[in-house]
């Protein structure tokens with residue numbers, strides 16, 4: 001009972017040291033927003049990897065003019081997933097329109113398409129929700145090398161602008177840019193478009209077949225542990241399965257699924273970027289831990305006279321720690337909530353897609369663990385500092 | 399002999415400052431403290447008053463000498479492992495007198511928790527706690543039910559003449575009022591010994607006298623009250639008085 005009263009009071013009284021409390025809540029809110037952003041960056045990165053960097057691009061059939069259908073895709077997915085060492089398979093339907101445009105058909109309701117690709121991608125604006133919506137890579141330029149479309153836009157595309165395709169029969173097809181994805185790392189010179197499945201078919205049937213260069217494919221990706229930045233598993237797997245002795249190689253080259261395009265090797269720049277992101281993330285974590293520890297020491301410093309009084313009164317170390325804990329925990333918890341709310345509000349103001357990479361459970365859990373849970377070792381460490389608080393200070397006048 | 403609550407036996411405390419300078423803050427001090435009395439230790443600044451209180455309350459360890467605590471007069475809930483008990487019996491000493499200088503931090507904490515109350519010169523109320531809560535904080539770690547604790551605390555605050563101040567924060571009270579709250583905080587756990595270091599040091603003489611009268615009440619309830627001060631005026635409140643100078647006691 002005594003313990004419970006101490007815990008309750010430590011939380012209750014924590015709110016009363018307003019100035020100190022608010023200051024630290026703000027600091028912790030920044031910390032949690034920062035950590036969440038970077039945890040989210042990893043989520044984004046992993047998804048992006050799946051889309052472009054790695055994968056076998058498999059033609060549906062040996063003949064170039066036939067599209068992949070759902071049952072083919074599903075059968076292939078099942079076959080690959082049954083293979084040893086393969087965790088899961090992500091598939092996208094896409095075709096290349098000339099050298100510079102890659103069109104993805106996305107249908108979140110589909111049983112075989114990689115669903116995580118959808119919510120994770122939007123950096124700006126919203127996801128496609130109806131026909132003629134298109135999501136493109138941020139700042140991508142249109143290179144009109146095909147003669148199959150004209151655009152009313154300048155060099156770069158942005159939300160609110162339109163892309164017009166005109167074919168030989170003078171049929172016009174218009175797409176409205178509703179969202180952007182950040183593509184600067186993976187496809188700097190390629191315009192990637194994400195459109196609905198129906199639009200995909202329409203564009204393919206009426207425009208693509210007049211172009212000299214296109215292939216219709218699905219991409220098969222072998223997924224490793226997405227969240228472990230130390231692991232090269234994804235990349236390794238790609239390369240490993242690209243061997244004639246491997247089942248997957250045999251399967252995709254067996255004729256029924258057509259030939260394949262070997263996986264891209266990891267671009268050095270991508271590896272670098274990944275390392276940088278990871279470093280920043282580690283800085284965030286280490287910084288967070290240091291901050292909590294520092295913060296706990298500061299709190300003990302601010303409250304040293306109080307700690308001294310409690311020691312003189314005969315509070316046990318554990319009881320003093322509980323007394324300090326209320327403030328630390330409420331501050332980091334409230335700071336965390338405010339940080340997340342700030343992100344939500346920011347996204348809302350920027351009219352960005354909500355259900356995007358930042359606000360997934362994994363991201364929130366990671367930042368929660370970092371911000372709130374590391375408070376506890378911070379607290380334990382801070383007890384090092386309060387045992388050094390000399391009770392003798394009390395006998396000195398202020 | 400069995401009536402003392404604390405007994406100092408040739409206690410010396412030496413502080414070292416730097417390599418060579420040695421300060422004898424207490425020099426072979428022997429002193430007995432009895433329950434129910436106000437013992438006043440009067441001495442000029444730097445004479446060792448605070449050091450005396452520190453070693454008696456177990457906040458600091460003496461360099462030499464023994465300090466005996468009479469466990470038969472200990473407060474409720476006090477526990478100790480008296481490894482010298484059988485020893486003491488053999489030598490024909492009082493088995494209840496236990497040397498606190500041999501205790502570790504844990505045991506000293508237990509000693510203060512159940513026996514000692516403090517009143518400080520600068521009050522040292524916790525600024526984020528209201529008056530009642532400050533008083534209650536003494537007993538938050540105990541098992542007394544919260545409602546009962548609140549009642550007890552309010553009663554005490556009224557008793558020292560603080561009406562309508564129960565829910566005031568320390569910075570909303572005058573120095574004298576804060577010191578009275580501090581006295582309640584020491585009193586609520588019914589301490590056996592109260593240590594007060596310059597309790598009136600930051601107060602005008604009128605509030606100072608009021609505080610000393612409260613101290614008197616405290617001692618009437620059975621506590622030994624040890625007041626350290628350089629203010630000779632306060633001696634009228636003392637039951638007994640010792641002078642301290644350069645770490646030495648004179649009667």
Ligand SMILES: Nc1ncnc2c1ncn2[C@@H]1O[C@H](COP(=O)(O)OP(=O)(O)OP(=O)(O)O)[C@@H](O)[C@H]1O
Pocket residue numbers: 413414415421422423441442443444445446447448449450628
């Ligand atoms: N931690 C310490 N380190 C070194 N010397 C100390 C320490 N504490 C006290 N002293 C010295 O011990 C002597 C006694 O100090 P003490 O604080 O007990 O005096 P005091 O009687 O309480 O004085 P005051 O009335 O000014 O509070 C002084 O000379 C002081 O400088």
Ligand SMILES: [Mg+2]
Pocket residue numbers: 395447448449595
């Ligand atoms: Mg002093």
